[in-house]
Amino acid sequence: MRFFPLLRRLAIAVMPLAAFPLSALAQLKVGVTISTTGPAAAIGIPSKNAMLLWPKEIAGQKVQYLILDDGSDPTNAVRNARKLTAEENVDVIVGPNTTPNALAMLDVAAEAETPMITLAASASIVEPMDAKRAWAFKMPQNDSHMASILTQHMAENGVKTVGFIGFADAYGEGWWREFSKFAELRKLKVVAGERYARNDTSVTGQVLKIMSARPDAVLVAGSATPAVLPQKTLVERGYGGRIYQTHGIGTLEFLKVGGKDVEGTFFPTGPAVVAKQLPDTNPVKKTALEFVKLYEAAYGPDKITQFAADAWGAWMLIANAVPQALKAGQPGTKQFRAALRNALENTKNLTVPQGVINMSPTDHVGLDQRSRVMGRVQGNKFTYAYGG
Template sequence: MVSTAAFLRRAFACAAFALVSAAHADLKVGIDLSSTGPAAVIGITSKNAIQMWPATIAGQKAQYIVLDDGTDPGKAVANIRKLIDEDHVDVIVGPNITPAALAALDPVAASQTPMITLIGSASVVEPQEGKRVWAFKMAQTDGAMADVMTRYMANHGVKTVAFIGFADSYGDSWLNEFKRFAELRHIRLVATERFNRNDASVTGQVLKLIAAKPDAVLVAGAGTPAALPQRTLVERGFKGPIYQTHGIATPEFIRLGGKEVEGTLFPTQPVVVARTLPADHPAKKAALAFVTAYEDKYGPGSVTQFAGDAAGVYPRLEDAVARALKKAQPGTVQFRVALREELEHAHELVVPNGVVNTSAKDHVGLDQRASVMGAIRGGKFVFISE
């Protein structure tokens, strides 16, 4: 197992770091984030973590070029085209949202530029063919999260579930994966509703969910918009357990949801519940090191899974860049091709949110060591055993 302790000490002790460093940096990293718009709570914490990256990658001077897509897939594609065509970056990091990442597949594949996304859905990397061979992903897949969630449901007597999810590819992916694992564990889906990220009310959908009399409700959303269905469920008198996805693990979700989100159950990754993880969890040391450094810089309780995902991009890049540099130099298509190939060869690489083992068929590389169950208790995210 590769230790990231040296990386963490070096990366998070850096006090002076510019998002865009010297104009003639050797290695160019183009970064597209949702720093504004509905997904800003995700993009801002990703950007915070990126600001903690060292100024070199595998000893190579790096230039980080960060653009905001405003949570707009069209703007994300425009940003990525600019980063590729005008800035001539060697790798893309981001986007934060699934629709943007899917739309970005065309420009990254056409230019042969590897992309390390920060989304939850596996749809950008599965199946590994065509344009998707240029995409990688930091966050655990929806399937792995649905697996741990439905296992917890089955262990706690849940037989029927009502679903309400985003009316986009994030909601689609979660609905499909949840159905697959729910069927495996004999959990019946009794109602399905959808909502938009910018909706002001979901009362109609919630009343239909409650009318189905489910044992539990699953809200498949991300960031603060996911609080709306839960608050409405509680206000309308639903008394059963409410599950959310790994997309809600931000302090803003707890602040916005207030007492209505207390008791929420959700699958997550090590960073979010680092302090309450079992001592023998393989990522606990790296997760705690990152959480401590991040909260020293940005304040107690400020860390998110999305920050952890962005932090993990750096060791993924350092690991792959070190080998790619033996084949070609940055700024060339040969280097981009070599970097894509080397990103497929991470082996037992510990990052804050898990342990990575990639291959030509697996561009995520995370196993169940990156999937745990969490809950909101006392206004905090905590680890819970299955």
């Protein structure tokens, strides 16, 4: 006879749980693999700093963030991705920071049917769209956006001939392809094209070849501190023309290592890097300044980088998509991950610190010309120069 009172008490205890949908009880898991050590650490550390500010709840769901270091190595990035998907069953991956790592992770994301929001730059991560890239999304602007405004600045400032030196990897090749295309459109003649490895300690041979062609300007297509070497060598060898860099230089370490040798450098950048100096008419300024205020409250003034802003934008992108995905299933399920992928792909008019996102099945970046301006290094700081 004691069985029935016990059963009644158990039923009463369970009732409050049954009153809530299962989706409200599940925890959202966001896996991260970024480079906080190795050659790309100058990129990864600001990304991690922004991630440490990510809110712990999205659409009423508690969120667990699992942040792993890939050591700037593609093999480690793949290992991390497999751990996050197979062992941790994450709902979405954010990262990595570098193009080689991101390309190496495409297979894992597709096999696990887990959306991946990369913080690496090359368009090759999301183009051409196929079954693998259907699971990949990208926060940084495509090289084409940046090459467009960069070559416009060159043409409007009297540059006729250009020398090029870039990374001997997917990042450098992506820039060579896009820069060459826009240089032709702007009637700029590319008179030299050289490559170097991220871990090279000398580029004297390449620089001498470029200088022998006497270009009006030189574009260095590198990122973080490895982008300093070609510019430093050009300055030491007495090159007197303009020097341009890509948005990949947007780290405080680039300024520290480059010092006086990078003073005056022109570079395309996302609006958040120079948010305080943007014209009030810039459509991104308000959102960018909100992020700058949050980040500087935690880390001090003048610490914003391209990569910190991209990481915050990744969180905004996820937070915008989760409510829609929850209608299809609870976190931790295949149904939720598929719905989250679909929601990300259908993001419309989402303003993040680096631009306004409008994605589609064929565009997993979704940024337009509102996503970039020209910057200049002045007084060992990133400053606003042009556009927007």
